[in-house]
Every structure is written in structure tokens, then in C-alpha cells.
Amino acid sequence: MLDAKHGGATVASVRDLKVHFQSKRGVVHAVDGVSFDIRDGETLGLVGETGCGKSVTGRSFLRLLPVPPGILAGGSVMFSAHEVCTGCEGTGCETCEGTGRKAGQDRSVNLLGIPSEDMRRIRGDRIAMIFQDPGKALNPTLPVGAQIAEVFLQHRTDELIALAGLPADTVGAVRRFASQSPRLGDGWLLSLPGARAQRRRVEEALATMVAGALAETQVPNPAKLMARYPHELSGGMRQRVMIAQALACNPDLLIADEPTTALDVTVEARILELIRNLQQRRKTSVLYISHDLSLVRRISDRVAVMYAGRIVEIGTTTEVFANPRHPYTRGLMAAVPGADTPRGRLAAIRGTVPELVDPPAACRFCGRCPYETSACRNNDPFLEAITPSHLVACFIDHPAPSGERPNYGRVTA
Amino acid sequence: MHLRDYILRRLMVLPVLVIGVSIVVFTLTRVGGSPIGIYLSHEMTPDEVAEIEARFNLDKPVWVQYIYWIRGIAMGDFGWSGVAAAPVADVFPLKLAATMELAFASGLVALFLGIALGTYAGARRNRLPDHVTRIVAVSGASLPQFWFGILLLIIFWAEIGIAPIGRSDATIFASIAHPTGLYTVDAILAGSPSAFWDAIWHLVLPSVTLGYGATAIIARMMRSALVEELQQDYVDAARAKGLAERIVLKRHARRNALVPTVTVIGLTFGFLLQGTITVEIIFRWPGLGRWMADSVLRGDQATLMTYVLFTSVLFLVVNLIVDLVYANLDRRVTLGK
Numbered sequence: 001m002l003d004a005k006h007g008g009a010t011v012a013s014v015r016d017l018k019v020h021f022q023s024k025r026g027v028v029h030a031v032d033g034v035s036f037d038i039r040d041g042e043t044l045g046l047v048g049e050t051g052c053g054k055s056v057t058g059r060s061f062l063r064l065l066p067v068p069p070g071i072l073a074g075g076s077v078m079f080s081a082h083e084v085c086t087g088c089e090g091t092g093c094e095t096c097e098g099t100g101r102k103a104g105q106d107r108s109v110n111l112l113g114i115p116s117e118d119m120r121r122i123r124g125d126r127i128a129m130i131f132q133d134p135g136k137a138l139n140p141t142l143p144v145g146a147q148i149a150e151v152f153l154q155h156r157t158d159e160l161i162a163l164a165g166l167p168a169d170t171v172g173a174v175r176r177f178a179s180q181s182p183r184l185g186d187g188w189l190l191s192l193p194g195a196r197a198q199r200r201r202v203e204e205a206l207a208t209m210v211a212g213a214l215a216e217t218q219v220p221n222p223a224k225l226m227a228r229y230p231h232e233l234s235g236g237m238r239q240r241v242m243i244a245q246a247l248a249c250n251p252d253l254l255i256a257d258e259p260t261t262a263l264d265v266t267v268e269a270r271i272l273e274l275i276r277n278l279q280q281r282r283k284t285s286v287l288y289i290s291h292d293l294s295l296v297r298r299i300s301d302r303v304a305v306m307y308a309g310r311i312v313e314i315g316t317t318t319e320v321f322a323n324p325r326h327p328y329t330r331g332l333m334a335a336v337p338g339a340d341t342p343r344g345r346l347a348a349i350r351g352t353v354p355e356l357v358d359p360p361a362a363c364r365f366c367g368r369c370p371y372e373t374s375a376c377r378n379n380d381p382f383l384e385a386i387t388p389s390h391l392v393a394c395f396i397d398h399p400a401p402s403g404e405r406p407n408y409g410r411v412t413a
Numbered sequence: 414m415h416l417r418d419y420i421l422r423r424l425m426v427l428p429v430l431v432i433g434v435s436i437v438v439f440t441l442t443r444v445g446g447s448p449i450g451i452y453l454s455h456e457m458t459p460d461e462v463a464e465i466e467a468r469f470n471l472d473k474p475v476w477v478q479y480i481y482w483i484r485g486i487a488m489g490d491f492g493w494s495g496v497a498a499a500p501v502a503d504v505f506p507l508k509l510a511a512t513m514e515l516a517f518a519s520g521l522v523a524l525f526l527g528i529a530l531g532t533y534a535g536a537r538r539n540r541l542p543d544h545v546t547r548i549v550a551v552s553g554a555s556l557p558q559f560w561f562g563i564l565l566l567i568i569f570w571a572e573i574g575i576a577p578i579g580r581s582d583a584t585i586f587a588s589i590a591h592p593t594g595l596y597t598v599d600a601i602l603a604g605s606p607s608a609f610w611d612a613i614w615h616l617v618l619p620s621v622t623l624g625y626g627a628t629a630i631i632a633r634m635m636r637s638a639l640v641e642e643l644q645q646d647y648v649d650a651a652r653a654k655g656l657a658e659r660i661v662l663k664r665h666a667r668r669n670a671l672v673p674t675v676t677v678i679g680l681t682f683g684f685l686l687q688g689t690i691t692v693e694i695i696f697r698w699p700g701l702g703r704w705m706a707d708s709v710l711r712g713d714q715a716t717l718m719t720y721v722l723f724t725s726v727l728f729l730v731v732n733l734i735v736d737l738v739y740a741n742l743d744r745r746v747t748l749g750k
């Protein structure tokens with residue numbers, strides 16, 4: 001089915017996802033029937049112009065959409081978390097290539113349908129997210145260490161208690177402290193002599209775990225960094241903190257929503273390398289959202305091109321870049337300066353993204369497409385395979401139910 | 414700059430400000446009329462008036478008079494209150510305690526209620542609780558205090574008859590010692606539940622009247638600040654970590670929303686102090702406010718000058734505290750810049 005044919009297990013598959021927004025002018029179909037798979041350990045690049053629905057798609061995995069005005073209008077996001085490798089009990093062996101995990105297919109859940117408590121357990125643990133602007137995604141009034149610590153408190157309470165040298169059956173205020181679920185009066189309970197010592201040990205264990213997470217991102221002197229506030233750090237440092245926080249629990253899937261857009265180019269290169277490194281070492285799948293085509297080409301295994309709430313082309317990076325089939329993909333590529341592009345010859349796609357209020361049953365690219373014909377205006381193309389791993393939604397490669405078929409030989413506009 | 418250095422510096426500037434304030438107070442009062450007006454009557458001859466003026470050093474140059482005033486204050490002599498028929502310095506602490514008790518009671522209630530209401534409304538934006546809070550808050554900010562106070566008085570004192578008036582029941586009040594002058598605290602120190610309840614019971618109506626407006630202001634501020642914070646990326650980032658909505662709200666959004674709210678709380682303090690005058694008159698509360706109202710009407714300048722000087726200093730101190738709390742909440746604030 002769809003693009004799942006190509007080898008490797010899928011960690012997540014999105015089917016016919018529809019997210020709409022109530023607005024004054026009507027219902028905006030921000031994401032309108034998106035389907036794709038993310039495989040184990042791969043990086044899937046999601047590209048498209050601004051406003052085409054990339055962020056909304058990414059946020060759907062974590063159900064981080066403002067509802068209202070957002071409406072989950074349909075579809076599903078199936079997610080199957082990895083299981084601990086039976087060969088090595090998670091310590092890493094040859095069968096699991098040292099990751100200590102194996103792909104589990106049977107326990108997949110629909111992220112859009114599960115109760116919010118279950119969603120909460122997945123967030124930050126199995127699926128993590130990095131945001132565009134690390135300056136805004138970190139709380140300005142908390143030290144960065146305390147912010148990373150929250151992930152462990154939320155998802156690693158047992159490990160914390162073990163690391164603190166406390167009995168596994170520790171209960172009461174100390175456990176509540178180690179799971180960040182304080183009750184009224186806990187502050188007082190924890191100040192009692194016995195509890196205070198235990199609390200101190202939990203805090204020390206927490207600091208160790210946080211410093212470990214930060215060390216993974218190659219920051220100098222992690223222990224010192226923990227006490228800093230976000231405004232005291234550079235943009236690159238902040239994004240490292242975000243990455244440390246996102247990867248703290250070794251998630252199966254990382255949603256990276258333009259994580260380097262706010263950074264300058266040299267810092268961008270280092271952050272990309274860091275993400276790539278960590279990802280390969282831990283076999284984490286990444287959905288990498290960007291509008292930068294050349295960047296996506298460098299880091300992705302596969303690429304999905306999004307336009308006006310739809311995926312119009314998806315395939316392996318090699319295929320898509322060697323043989324772009326959708327006129328929009330070609331337009332995007334022409335807009336990227338290459339080594340052989342003469343200066344000042346950047347071809348931008350004419351026109352702008354259409355209003356997504358009640359779109360008609362036609363190709364969304366109508367009005368901007370140079371090859372548009374009557375078939376395009378009267379029918380809505382859907383993703384179909386041209387090779388087992390390369391799908392495209394355009395009547396140039398697929399027969400149209402009615403009207404004159406477009407082709408690359410004839411420019412109509 | 415270090416917090417301690419900053420406090421020291423601010424404290425060092427304080428005397429300069431106080432002297433400035435004292436000059437303003439002195440000048441304005443002197444423009445307002447003769448300080449001995451309260452002792453004069455129509456039958457007095459010019460000679461008699463001149464004699465009284467000489468007795469109070471009013472025949473000396475103005476700046477000398479100012480020096481005398483300041484010297485008196487430095488030695489604890491704030492002058493004679495014609496209204497209280499006693500030295501200002503003797504009466505002031507008692508009246509101050511009564512007013513402070515009232516202001517603190519309503520201030521505390523306004524603070525907690527305002528923040529709680531604002532958080533509640535802000536977290537449920539555009540839903541029913543938000544609308545209800547808005548109505549309560551807007552009416553609170555616009556109802557005149559004298560009207561609201563009298564309304565409460567009519568309902569609970571005159572009609573239903575369950576609420577008392579004044580500050581205390583005279584016999585219960587006399588039954589305990591008053592080391593602090595704060596009736597509630599004295600009652601606790603004396604270990605007398607009946608006195609404590611008497612104190613609280615008398616506080617309810619005046620502090621509701623006084624605190625309603627401040628609650629409204631704080632709640633509105635808190636609500637809009639929280640709504641703003643909840644739209645920030647870090648809130649979504651906190652949710653993306655798997656935090657419970659309760660933690661996202663309390664630990665992340667509310668804490669940041671408190672930063673702008675604290676500034677308003679500082680201003681609200683002035684609002685409260687101003688309100689004590691009306692409220693004390695309505696509820697016959699024996700505090701500074703009522704004393705001041707009488708003093709204004711009868712030209713009791715020594716009392717007025719002390720009051721204005723005192724409230725100005727109080728304001729300076731409250732502002733310092735607000736700045737410190739502010740800096741403590743928001744680490745991006747660099748002190749002393």
C-alpha cells in the first residue's frame with residue numbers, strides 16, 4: 001500500500017490526514033488528505049512553500065494543534081513504538097545492531113485517537129519535537145537544566161529512583177517529587193529530615209542524567225551549562241539544549257520543524273551534523289521539515305513535497321532529485337540556485353499559494369502550473385506510483401478520468 | 414549587578430528621595446493655608462494671633478521652619494494633632510496598625526483571589542468561566558467604592574443585621590493585650606479564639622469593599638498575561654515533553670504571566686491605600702484614613718504632613734520590593750540598568 005513497499009519496518013504511517021481551521025472566511029483546509037510512511041531509522045524530508053501545511057502535519061503526530069480553531073477532520077496517524085530487543089534485553093547486540101531495540105509492528109496505536117493521558121506518555125518519550133526558534137521554545141524563566149530535567153521526571157522516574165540509590169518501591173512525596181506530580185503539602189513533607197536527604201539524592205541523580213543528555217550534544221562543560229538561563233546562551237547553544245531535551249529519552253521518532261532556520265549557516269551545518277550523528281547512532285527516525293530543498297537533499301533518505309495541504313510527490317531523495325515528476329517539484333528546484341545556475345537567473349514559481357478555503361475538486365496547482373489543461377481543472381489527482389518507491393500526484397504521469405491530459409511537451413501558460 | 418549590591422544602592426538613594434518628598438510636602442502644605450488655622454477663632458486680636466505664630470516659630474523664615482520640622486521628625490516629634498488632641502507621634506502608630514490590618518487583609522485577598530481568578534479565566538479563554546470572570550472584574554473596576562461599601566452596609570448590617578461595624582467589639586477588644594496593634598495578630602498572640610473571630614468578622618465587609626477593585630485589576634492583568642504566555646512556543650514545547658496540562662500551566666505559563674502582573678500589584682497597593690479613606694469612613698474603621706479625612710476638613714496640618722510623608726516613603730519601599738520580586742521572577746531583568 002502506498003509507499004510502504006520499499007523494505008524496512010514503518011515507525012509511523014499517516015493516512016488521509018485532514019486538519020482544518022475555522023476562520024472568518026470559511027474552513028481552511030490546511031492539511032487535506034495527506035498520506036505517507038516514516039520508516040525505521042530513516043530521515044524523511046518534508047518540503048514546501050510557506051503555509052502549505054508542513055508544521056500542521058508535524059504537530060499532528062503529537063496532537064499539538066490549537067483546537068479550536070483547529071479541527072481534526074479525519075484520517076489517522078498510526079505509530080508503533082520500538083520494543084526492547086529480545087536478544088540482548090536492550091543492552092545492544094548484533095541482531096539489533098547495537099540499538100537494543102527491535103521494530104514492533106503489532107502494538108501500533110492511532111495517535112489521533114488515543115486518550116490524552118496515553119498521548120502524554122508518548123510525547124517526549126517515544127516521539128519528540130524540535131522547534132524552529134530555540135529562543136522561543138525554551139522557557140525564559142527556568143534554567144535550561146531544569147527544563148531538560150522535566151523530561152526525565154516525566155518519563156524516567158524509576159531510573160531516577162534507582163540511580164539515586166533508593167529502593168524501587170519508594171512511594172509518597174519522594175516519588176511524587178521524582179515524577180513531577182507534587183501535591184499540596186509536599187514541600188513541607190520533603191523538608192523533613194529523612195525525605196530531605198532522599199530528595200537531595202534524587203536531585204543529584206537528575207543532575208547526572210541531565211548532564212549526560214547535554215554531553216551527547218557535545219556542549220563544553222555540561223554541568224555548568226545546566227544552571228544557565230536561555231537568554232544567556234547563543235542560538236546554536238539553545239538549539240543544542242533543545243536537541244538534548246528531545247533526544248533525552250531516546251525517542252523512536254523525532255519531528256524537527258525547521259530546526260536551523262533561525263540559525264546562521266555555520267551553526268546550521270554543525271547542528272545538522274549533530275542531529276544526523278545522534279540519529280544514526282540511536283536509529284531514530286526523523287521527520288525533517290524545511291523549505292530549503294538543498295538542505296533536505298543533503299540530509300534525507302526520502303523526500304516528500306507538500307503543496308497546499310497535499311503531498312504531491314514522494315520518493316527516495318535520489319529519485320526525486322534525479323527525476324522530479326511533479327511540475328511543482330520542478331518549480332521548486334528551479335528556484336534553488338545550483339552550481340550551474342547563472343547569477344540572477346533564479347526562476348521563482350509564478351503566483352502564490354491559493355487560499356485553502358473550500359478547495360474545489362481540481363489539482364491544487366492549477367493557476368500556477370505551466371502545463372495545466374482541462375483535465376487538471378476538473379479532476380483531483382492523487383498520489384500514484386511511477387516506480388515502487390516514487391509516487392506523484394499529477395495527470396502528466398497518470399491518466400485523467402476526463403478532459404485533455406497535460407504533458408511536459410506542451411506549455412499552456 | 415549582585416542582588417545585595419543593588420538593594421544597598423537603592424537603600425542609599427532612599428534618604429535623598431525622602432528629603433525631596435519632605436520638601437514637596439512642606440511646600441504644598443504651606444501653600445494650602447496657615448498651619449495654626451485650627452487654633453484660631455474670629456474673636457482673637459492680631460496681637461494674640463502674632464503671639465501664637467511666634468510660639469510655633471511661624472515668624473521665622475520659611476526654610477528655618479522647614480529645618481525645625483525636620484529636626485522635630487528626627488527626634489520623633491511630628492507635631493500636635495488638633496483633631497486627635499494628642500501628639501501625632503502618639504496616635505499615629507495605633508491608627509496605622511488599624512489601617513495596615515485592613516489594607517493587608519484586602520491586599521492578600523486581592524492578590525490570591527486576583528491571581529487565581531485570572532489564571533482560571535486565562536486558561537479557559539472565551540469559555541463560560543472567562544466571561545463570568547470578565548463581568549465580575551469589569552464591574553469591580555468600575556463600581557465606585559463608596560457605593561459598593563454602602564450597599565454592603567445596607568444589606569448585611571442594616572437589613573440582615575449579621576455584619577458588625579467598626580473595628581471590634583469593645584469588651585472583647587479590651588479583654589486582650591495589644592502589643593502589635595494588629596487586632597488579629599494580637600488575638601492569636603493572646604490565644605483567644607473569640608477575639609480572633611471578632612477581629613476577622615469585623616474585617617470582612619471593609620476588606621471586601623476595599624479589595625474588590627484591586628482583585629479585579631489583578632485578575633484582568635493576570636488573565637491577559639496568561640493568555641499571551643499560553644500562545645508562546647515554549648508552552649507547546651513543554652507539552653511536547655509530555656508534561657501534564659496542570660504543570661504546563663502552573664510551572665511554565667503562570668510563572669511567566671506573573672512577571673507583568675507583579676508591576677500592577679505594586680500600583681494596586683496605591684489604589685488600596687487611597688481606598689482606605691473612603692472605606693474607613695463608611696465602616697467607621699478607626700484608622701489613618703478617617704483621621705486624615707477629619708484632618709483635611711479641619712486643617713490639621715501636622716497630621717496631614719506626617720501622613721503624606723509616611724505614605725510617600727511607603728510607596729518608595731513598596732516599589733523597591735516590587736522591583737526585587739520582578740527581578741527574581743524574570744532573570745532577564747538586569748538590575749540597575
Ligand SMILES: Nc1ncnc2c1ncn2[C@@H]1O[C@H](COP(=O)(O)OP(=O)(O)OP(=O)(O)O)[C@@H](O)[C@H]1O
Nearest residue numbers: 021028030049050051052053054055056057066069
Ligand atoms: N493556529 C492556526 N489558526 C488558524 N489557521 C492556522 C493555524 N495554524 C496554521 N493555520 C493554517 O494552516 C496553514 C498551514 O500552516 P503551517 O504552519 O502548517 O504552514 P507551514 O508549511 O509550516 O509554513 P511555514 O514554512 O511558514 O512554517 C496556514 O496557511 C494557515 O492557514
Ligand code: SF4
Nearest residue numbers: 363369376394395406
Ligand atoms: S495535474 Fe495538471 S495542473 Fe496539476 S500539476 Fe499536473 S499538470 Fe499541473
Ligand SMILES: [Mg+2]
Nearest residue numbers: 054055056257
Ligand atoms: Mg512551519
Ligand SMILES: [Zn+2]
Nearest residue numbers: 085088093096
Ligand atoms: Zn539486541
